[in-house]
Amino acid sequence: xxxxxxVKQIPDPADPGELDPDSKTLRRDxxxxxxxxxxxxxxxxxxxxxxxxxxxxxxVSMVPNNEVSGLRTALAMGAAGASLISDECLAGSDAxxxxxxxxxxxxxxxxxxxxxxxxxxxxxxxxxPVQIAELLGLPSxxxxxxxxxxxxxxxxxxxxxxxxxxxxxxxxxxxxxxxGVVEPRYPSFKGIMAAKxxxxxxxxxxxxxxxxxxxxxxxxRQDIVEITxxxxxxxxxxxxxxxxxxxxxxxxxDELKVL
Amino acid sequence: MGYPRQPSVFLDEEHDAFRxxxxxxxxxxxxPHADDWEAAGQCSRELYTKAGAAGLLGLRYDPDLGGSGxxxxxxxxxAEELAKGDSIGTAVSLMAQSEFSLAILADxxxxxxxxxxxxxxxxxxxxxxxxxxxxGAGSDVAAITTRARRDGDEYVxxxxxxxxxxxxxxxxxxxxxxTGEHGPNGISVVVFPTDTPGFVVxxxxxxxxxxxxxxxxxxxxxxxxxxxxxxxxxxQGLRYILSHFGGERLVIASFxxxxxxxxxxxxxxxxxxxxxxxxxxxxFQTWRHRFAEMATKCEATRLLSHQAARLxxxxxxxxxxAVSMAKLHAAEAVQFVAAEVLxxxxxxxxxxxxxxxxxxxxxxxxxxxxxxxxxxRELIARSLIKPRP
Numbered sequence: 001x002x003x004x005x006x007v008k009q010i011p012d013p014a015d016p017g018e019l020d021p022d023s024k025t026l027r028r029d030x031x032x033x034x035x036x037x038x039x040x041x042x043x044x045x046x047x048x049x050x051x052x053x054x055x056x057x058x059x060v061s062m063v064p065n066n067e068v069s070g071l072r073t074a075l076a077m078g079a080a081g082a083s084l085i086s087d088e089c090l091a092g093s094d095a096x097x098x099x100x101x102x103x104x105x106x107x108x109x110x111x112x113x114x115x116x117x118x119x120x121x122x123x124x125x126x127x128x129p130v131q132i133a134e135l136l137g138l139p140s141x142x143x144x145x146x147x148x149x150x151x152x153x154x155x156x157x158x159x160x161x162x163x164x165x166x167x168x169x170x171x172x173x174x175x176x177x178x179x180g181v182v183e184p185r186y187p188s189f190k191g192i193m194a195a196k197x198x199x200x201x202x203x204x205x206x207x208x209x210x211x212x213x214x215x216x217x218x219x220x221r222q223d224i225v226e227i228t229x230x231x232x233x234x235x236x237x238x239x240x241x242x243x244x245x246x247x248x249x250x251x252x253x254d255e256l257k258v259l
Numbered sequence: 260m261g262y263p264r265q266p267s268v269f270l271d272e273e274h275d276a277f278r279x280x281x282x283x284x285x286x287x288x289x290x291p292h293a294d295d296w297e298a299a300g301q302c303s304r305e306l307y308t309k310a311g312a313a314g315l316l317g318l319r320y321d322p323d324l325g326g327s328g329x330x331x332x333x334x335x336x337x338a339e340e341l342a343k344g345d346s347i348g349t350a351v352s353l354m355a356q357s358e359f360s361l362a363i364l365a366d367x368x369x370x371x372x373x374x375x376x377x378x379x380x381x382x383x384x385x386x387x388x389x390x391x392x393x394x395g396a397g398s399d400v401a402a403i404t405t406r407a408r409r410d411g412d413e414y415v416x417x418x419x420x421x422x423x424x425x426x427x428x429x430x431x432x433x434x435x436x437x438t439g440e441h442g443p444n445g446i447s448v449v450v451f452p453t454d455t456p457g458f459v460v461x462x463x464x465x466x467x468x469x470x471x472x473x474x475x476x477x478x479x480x481x482x483x484x485x486x487x488x489x490x491x492x493x494x495q496g497l498r499y500i501l502s503h504f505g506g507e508r509l510v511i512a513s514f515x516x517x518x519x520x521x522x523x524x525x526x527x528x529x530x531x532x533x534x535x536x537x538x539x540x541x542x543f544q545t546w547r548h549r550f551a552e553m554a555t556k557c558e559a560t561r562l563l564s565h566q567a568a569r570l571x572x573x574x575x576x577x578x579x580x581a582v583s584m585a586k587l588h589a590a591e592a593v594q595f596v597a598a599e600v601l602x603x604x605x606x607x608x609x610x611x612x613x614x615x616x617x618x619x620x621x622x623x624x625x626x627x628x629x630x631x632x633x634x635x636r637e638l639i640a641r642s643l644i645k646p647r648p
Binding site: 014033073187189192196 | 261279283284312313314318322328333
């Protein structure tokens with residue numbers, strides 16, 4: 001069984017990010033790390049291959065430069081190899097442009113299953129997984145908390161607000177994995193050493209048969225018109241307990257419609 | 260903001276990736292539980308299995324036993340990062356297993372003992388400790404009196420050990436016993452399973468620092484173990500123990516480096532916010548210069564310890580001297596930094612809700628455990644001062 005996992009390399013959220021005033025996007029000329037939300041898909045894929053007793057996990061990622069440090073983390077966890085679409089013309093890609101590039105690279109791998117995160121931790125569009133499925137003409141299941149492979153069928157527990165739905169679909173399929181549903185393994189030193197020698201195939205947009213005008217700033221159909229700083233967090237309300245604190249807290253929560 | 264660590268000429272990018280992994284392990288698996296484990300007097304048993312799964316318990320050991328076959332530099336990086344979890348006792352608990360109790364077995368034990376004890380210990384399924392110190396024998400290892408009397412195919416062990424890390428719940432001990440005459444030539448090392456009848460844990464010792472490391476007082480009353488549990492040769496125990504102190508001392512020096520990084524980081528964050536007399540603390544030259552001094556001590560300690568790690572890995576004859584210098588310097592440097600950062604925090608630094616007083620207590624033992632600073636000085640002096648004709 002071949003499972004392809006889409007992984008994104010993002011600026012470390014622990015370091016304060018900076019917006020580029022010209023492009024109005026996050027500056028990415030810093031060290032990139034594996035998006036934590038993708039580590040769940042990698043773990044899920046490794047577990048599925050373990051359960052199947054055969055097969056491999058292959059990563060697909062795109063960057064405007066040839067950064068691989070985030071990919072190496074996922075390779076150190078146990079993925080067998082990676083395709084990295086690295087091309088300057090990818091800078092400024094919107095969600096659809098990203099999906100087009102990833103879909104082409106995924107198709108070349110002829111996978112049995114494609115896993116993604118539900119959304120990236122820097123862009124947050126949450127639309128790329130379904131766009132990939134549409135472009136590849138594959139079934140799409142979102143917000144998976146458990147996946148079981150039964151022959152040529154994927155049985156997915158799909159997380160909902162009330163609990164979960166049992167969903168089945170034929171393979172291959174594109175499934176997005178909810179963050180936190182598995183515990184991603186730590187890459188061991190042995191894994192880190194092994195990752196150094198695992199194949200990372202670098203591809204250009206042209207090699208994938210995509211016109212450079214369809215991706216990056218040129219192909220982006222969204223325009224970031226304006227960015228503003230997030231409002232400064234205001235002080236909360238302190239409720240002194242004069243015997244009725246519980247009632248006032250309930251009323252407050254009621255007002256927020258969280259009860 | 261993180262501590263702006265100097266790049267080490269001894270490390271490569273794999274060490275850096277490993278450091279990132281351990282830092283993330285500490286952030287997720289250690290620091291959130293530090294307060295609970297400090298209060299409980301021990302870390303969770305589950306932490307050993309998690310550390311085992313992440314490959315943290317057998318870095319230097321044979322891959323056939325589940326280890327990673329790496330050298331002491333990886334151990335140094337591991338110890339530096341584990342020390343930043345705001346619970347040095349937890350770091351001690353893990354390293355007492357991986358470095359202290361297993362190192363002698365890795366080099367001296369036969370295959371059967373390695374398979375029986377090292378494999379599950381490296382996987383984190385068993386907890387080990389090293390049993391050397393006794394009420395009357397600390398630095399003076401040759402003075403131990405716990406006796407192992409040969410009776411047919413068994414050793415019958417009687418005596419007492421104290422200050423044993425992981426002692427109250429270890430599944431096995433790498434135990435120093437007296438099998439022969441008084442003095443340095445009568446000592447042997449055995450693997451002692453703690454479910455042996457006659458073995459009693461006295462009490463968990465209440466310590467100044469490293470409070471999440473369970474430290475025990477142990478009693479042996481005619482405990483019978485198979486002679487097959489002998490590690491290496493009879494009578495060679497003292498040599499085995501002394502020749503493996505290097506790893507333990509490197510771990511302490513590396514803990515000190517990690518703690519200094521963490522304390523300087525906490526100090527810089529505090530000084531950037533705290534205002535007195537209309538100015539941030541970071542604006543006062545007195546504190547700017549004291550930070551400069553702290554960082555210099557931290558980096559000097561790292562250089563000494565990485566140098567020692569390199570020499571120990573190469574079995575270089577200067578390894579023991581280098582690690583003695585690293586440990587001596589580390590203890591003094593970290594105690595200086597802990598006192599400075601405590602001073603910086605003023606009244607807040609006295610509060611148990613901050614990790615500062617905990618670190619202050621934890622580092623007090625750094626000039627004592629794994630060889631006191633006095634012993635380190637003596638070892639260094641011996642290499643400097645040779646008998647003159």
